[in-house]
Amino acid sequence: MLADTLNARPSGLAEAFALVDGLDDALVHGLARLDDDRAAALDALVTAFSATPLADRVTDAIGKIVSGTVTDDHLAVLAGCRVALLGAAHDALLGGLDTALGRSREPFPAAGAPGEAGHLVAGSRSWLRELAIAGWHGVDHELAAAGSPAVRALLADPSRRRLAVLLDGFAAELRAAAPVATLPRVPVRRWADLWARALILSQDDLPAGPAAPVDGRFLILGADLHEHPTVFRCQVHGLLETAGQVRLVRTSVAAAKVDTISGASAWRMLSAFPVLLSGLAGHRCLDVSEMTLTAGGDLLWDETRASAGEPADPFASARVLLGGAVAASTAPLDRHPAAIAEPVLIEGYTATTEALDLGGVTVGLDVERLPAAGPITPESVAASTAVIGLLRFDGDRWVIQPLAVQTTVRKKPVVLHTGDWALGPTEAKAAKAEAAAGTAVDVLRERAGRLLRK
Amino acid sequence: MTSESVAYERRSAAPVIAPVRPRKLAKVPFVELAEGRLQGVVSSGSDVSRVYVSSITAGEHGLSCNTNNNRPCGGLGGAHPCNHLRALVEAAVAQYGAGRVARYLKVEPPESETGIWSVLHPVAAQGRTPEVFSSFLRHLAYLEVPPTADPLPELQWFPAAGAVR
Numbered sequence: 001m002l003a004d005t006l007n008a009r010p011s012g013l014a015e016a017f018a019l020v021d022g023l024d025d026a027l028v029h030g031l032a033r034l035d036d037d038r039a040a041a042l043d044a045l046v047t048a049f050s051a052t053p054l055a056d057r058v059t060d061a062i063g064k065i066v067s068g069t070v071t072d073d074h075l076a077v078l079a080g081c082r083v084a085l086l087g088a089a090h091d092a093l094l095g096g097l098d099t100a101l102g103r104s105r106e107p108f109p110a111a112g113a114p115g116e117a118g119h120l121v122a123g124s125r126s127w128l129r130e131l132a133i134a135g136w137h138g139v140d141h142e143l144a145a146a147g148s149p150a151v152r153a154l155l156a157d158p159s160r161r162r163l164a165v166l167l168d169g170f171a172a173e174l175r176a177a178a179p180v181a182t183l184p185r186v187p188v189r190r191w192a193d194l195w196a197r198a199l200i201l202s203q204d205d206l207p208a209g210p211a212a213p214v215d216g217r218f219l220i221l222g223a224d225l226h227e228h229p230t231v232f233r234c235q236v237h238g239l240l241e242t243a244g245q246v247r248l249v250r251t252s253v254a255a256a257k258v259d260t261i262s263g264a265s266a267w268r269m270l271s272a273f274p275v276l277l278s279g280l281a282g283h284r285c286l287d288v289s290e291m292t293l294t295a296g297g298d299l300l301w302d303e304t305r306a307s308a309g310e311p312a313d314p315f316a317s318a319r320v321l322l323g324g325a326v327a328a329s330t331a332p333l334d335r336h337p338a339a340i341a342e343p344v345l346i347e348g349y350t351a352t353t354e355a356l357d358l359g360g361v362t363v364g365l366d367v368e369r370l371p372a373a374g375p376i377t378p379e380s381v382a383a384s385t386a387v388i389g390l391l392r393f394d395g396d397r398w399v400i401q402p403l404a405v406q407t408t409v410r411k412k413p414v415v416l417h418t419g420d421w422a423l424g425p426t427e428a429k430a431a432k433a434e435a436a437a438g439t440a441v442d443v444l445r446e447r448a449g450r451l452l453r454k
Numbered sequence: 455m456t457s458e459s460v461a462y463e464r465r466s467a468a469p470v471i472a473p474v475r476p477r478k479l480a481k482v483p484f485v486e487l488a489e490g491r492l493q494g495v496v497s498s499g500s501d502v503s504r505v506y507v508s509s510i511t512a513g514e515h516g517l518s519c520n521t522n523n524n525r526p527c528g529g530l531g532g533a534h535p536c537n538h539l540r541a542l543v544e545a546a547v548a549q550y551g552a553g554r555v556a557r558y559l560k561v562e563p564p565e566s567e568t569g570i571w572s573v574l575h576p577v578a579a580q581g582r583t584p585e586v587f588s589s590f591l592r593h594l595a596y597l598e599v600p601p602t603a604d605p606l607p608e609l610q611w612f613p614a615a616g617a618v619r
Contacts, residue, residue: 021464141490152592155599166608173470175488187468190611197608225614226606229471230596233609254606256599259474260549262615272601298605334607338466341610368469371614395465433476443479448594450503451522 003360005100006391006398010092016085017396019048023082024192030135031070039066045081054080070133072125076203078132079196087335093393094340098327101344103248108329109295111207120160121202123150124167128199131174136191137181144174155256163201165254169228170194193338200333209331211294216242217309218251218286218299219317220279221343222388222403223419225371229259232266234419236280237343237390237403239321240288240299248325248343251276251299258444263372264425265438275306280419281426285312297328314404314417318345318388341390346400349387353378356387356400366392366399374418375427380407466611473615474549482545484590487558492546493586495522496538506538507583507590513560516579524583532578535571543570 022041026034034042042062049058054077061077064070098105127147134143147167154164173191177183200206219239226233233254240247253276255269270277279286287309292300322345330339350357355364369392370376381387384407389400404417425431462468483505485494493509498521506527508519519527519538529536535543546555552570556563561573 017464141488145489158600158602161602161604162606162608165606169608169612176471185462187465187470188463190466190468190470193466194608194611226609226612227614228609228612231606231609231612232614233606235605235609250605251603252605253601253603254609255601256596258593258596260477260479262473263476266614270601294605296605300605301603331607336466339607339610368467368616369613370616372616373614394467395461436478437476440476440479443483444594444597447483448597451505452591452594452598 002100003358005096006358006361006363008096009396010089010096013089013092016089019045020082020085020192021189023078024188026135027132027192027195028136028186028188030133030138031065032068032133033135034066042066049081049084052084054084070129072129075125075129075132075199079199082192082196083200083333083335086337087332089337090330090335090340093337094342097340097342097391101342102323103325103327103342105327105329108332109210111209111332114205114207118160118204120150120153120157121163121204123153124163124198124202126150127167128195128202131195136186136188139174139178139180141175141178144171144178147171147174163198165228165231166194166198166201168230170198172229193336197336206333209295211292211300213290214240214242214293214299215289215291216240216287218249218279218288218306219312219314219321220283220285220419221314221318221322222390222417223280223374223422224341224369224390224401224403225373225418226254227262227266227371230256232257232261232269234267234270234276234280234422236276236419237341239317239325240293241321246321246325247293247297248322248327249293249297249299251301253301260440261444263437264421264430264434265441266373267422267424268438268441270422273301273303275303275308276301277422278308280417280422282308283311283313283417285309285317295328296331296334313415314388315345315386315406315415318343337393340393341401342392343388343403344391344400345386345388347386351382351384353382356381363391364397364399366401369401371418373421375416375420375425375430376402376405376418380409380416381405383407383409467613472551472554475551477545477548482541484593485542485546485549486589486593487546487550487555488589489582489585491582491586492542492555492559493582493589494542494545495587495590496541505587505590507581507586508536508538508542509581509586510539510543510559510574510576511579512558514579515559515574515576517576518579518581518583520581520583522583522587533576535576540571 026038061074151168154160221237224235235252240249253273291305355362384405386406387402388404389402491509496506498504519530552567553563
């Protein structure tokens, strides 16, 4: 059943991606330089949206853009088209997966009240407009760096952290790639994704999702690590046992960092979260009380509302409880195929360092998502007999990202988890490397102490 | 790359920035390839509260080295690099690899990692000391930004530096 779903593609998926690609290609050369082919690709969006509630706005915005007028409102409509198309692709892909896994999912409740408007996002919108007009090929050192003031202002406001972190990662890529015109290959889909999502987050009056306090036991399934030059984040997937229900949830802790802090020593930046990190490193469940759970399934981690519980084996939790756990729906504006990261337990496969053969389907191993800050390697996956992983969809195929494996290392059975090194590497060689690299954090903190407070 | 059959152009998680390589930071706490320069900060050998701000422009290879108070470095003789500039280049090669540094400075990559000076044609140049020093302070300021439990959904696009070891 799972094999059939992973082999099949929902109907209309290719057409939706084709429309998105047309829009994305227009951003390569810039909206100021639309040739006939690119204008035709944008016109295809007008046709595609003609029977939807967005029809009038799409017709107007694309008409104006093609004739050479690019305003913030027109660009918001373009970003909205991408959300609608990729959101539909997300729903179709995830719906198929839910059916195959027998996973039930709560619908997303009606959106909450709009958030506050802010002058801070105007700076972000203006940089994103310049980028859209110039196109990726028009990005030079100056334009790539022009987003920095907006990022600095947003970083100073904790309520704007999400947009700040996104823009900072996006800007770092543009700076590294500038001048983009000389780049042999441009990450067209990726940069359009980041651009469009930043533009959505830069709108005033975004709806805030509902959230409610919960009490229960958080059973860790595994940790997924994220990073760009100025952030390190640990996102823990797990099962939240509350009175009468088991929910599939995530919780996330992130710290700002710099590019020279990476690999296992990046965990040091998360030292403000000892309860969560001990739970990961010590394989314990965590008791939470009155902690906020969003409608999107994100438990907003608060160390003061958590305490370490009993030892808990993620594989035991997954075998017993994952099948019946109720998942949450992604917030409407956040739906995107690349946002799918669905926890699964897989056994009875044949593995190599590149893929898992499930019998009837081969699922690629997402080796780019096996972080240096954890112990799992392609080799340990190849030798494994059971895996807890995240199913993801990118580049028109499903891949699996292992978060934990039951495997054999040097002829001994072991269980490896991405979060095993949360309090420092448990393997001698990695611990030595971490000790050397970890001094980077101390050196920079010392420099910061000396120079920043003068 | 996970698969040659999947176009780089159509992948949301297409990798763009090669992760930097770990290096010792005590001597050269900060290096960047930015604003058309290889630039950074080198610790003074004699005074812990003093740093040198050194830079090399891309293309022209204009050298500059000053203290953070904008006094010229005594060791820099016009087109002849001082020890701070040598340390800066060494750190940049350790962090980014000689190939990426050479491309940024618009020269052919050298035969060996240590041979980058042999392909540069340095000249004396005006420094941008205050700008580079502010850039270093902004870099350090990241260490003071408080951690967050915000779910940050866009980080799905940014997997942690990989492990193919």
